[in-house]
Amino acid sequence: MCEINLPSEQMPALLFHNIELLMRMLISENLAFVQHVQKQETSLCLVMTNLTFLFLLFCLFPGRTMFVQTQDTPNPNSMKFLPGRTVLEMGTMNFAGPRDAFCSPLARQLFRIDGVKSVFLGPDFITITKADANMEWKVIKPDVYAAIMDFFASGLPIVNEDSKPSADTAPSDDDDEVVAMIKELLDTRIRPTVQEDGGDVLYRGFEDGIVKLKLQGSCTSCPSSIITLKNGIQNMLQFYVPEVESVEQVKDEEAEEAAQV
Structure with missing residues (x-):
């Protein structure tokens, strides 16, 4: 199950109206239900299955055919994002701060998000570590989702051609x-x-x-x-x-x- 909040004051009236109409349809078909409505009806919170949420995303953003999943890690300050696509062909790359991200357009874009401390790229995942342990993930996740989807849609390379992922375990003639x-x-x-x-x-x-x-x-x-x-x-x-x-x-x-x- 997943939860979606609709803060009417933070989005254009037409977009909120379209989402509200779609939500009413989902509720009428028992595909989503209202969890709570805040005072003065400025925010609507609904709960639905992940499949229904995916359907909602496709309806609202038909041009974005990407669905980014998340996975918790043993570190409460780090979260794993899986774009469903290859991130690095081989190896991994770690960016401890914005200064390290000069060779990766994707990492640079993620560091523009307030609260992102470090970025780690794996074969099929991106790990984001937040700077503030007290900041909830629900504050950062929407911006990370948007940055990842926009980046993959742009067609830009994830890392520059002259950048080399870690090859620390590659065989060497000096190895005994x-x-x-x-x-x-x-x-x-x-x-x-x-x-x-x-x-x-x-x-x-x-x-x-x-x-x-x-x-x-x-x-x-x-x-x-x-x-x-x-x-x-x-x-x-x-x-x-x-x-x-x-x-x-x-x-x-x-x-x-x-x-x-």
Whole structure:
């Protein structure tokens, strides 16, 4: 089920009138029902199934054939947006702040939204992290929806041609057997699970039995990131690679500075 609010004071009268007529039709067919009407009838809140909401979007915006879905992450300040289309052909890209987004027209557009702290691009999803923990997602989500739909309709490239997504686990001639095994486990076992939660983990080295990893996306400021790192990633690596003694998180100083801009 999904909820839609219609604040009459914040939209053109004709648009509100058309939405109201369509809503009356949906209510009459028992496809939606009124949850509450605020004082002086300035805002109408209705509840309907996701399928009905999709039908409503197609009726109101026939030129926009895109339906962006959202998925909660373990980090309450991050949300995963799934546009139903390929975002990056390979790898991931993290933008800790507006200063990092020079190579991505999509990220630049998302950073124009008030309250967006960081943007993370995955194979088929976009993770948005909000700056203010007290700001509710319902305040930001409509602007993110609109920005994503408008961007994909524009035909602009998601990232510039000369930009390269992370290739941290790509095989290297310098890799010994242990490092090669660690990279393979990160790619095949660990990374898919982390990306499912809207984040990513990058390989940053192996020295003296310690695997150094960098967390991105929803994992960056997640309260449970240390638990994930130690109980999840470390245990799996130690099970398959006895040479691994510990896993440590490394932070990019430049990314932290960009996040403060």
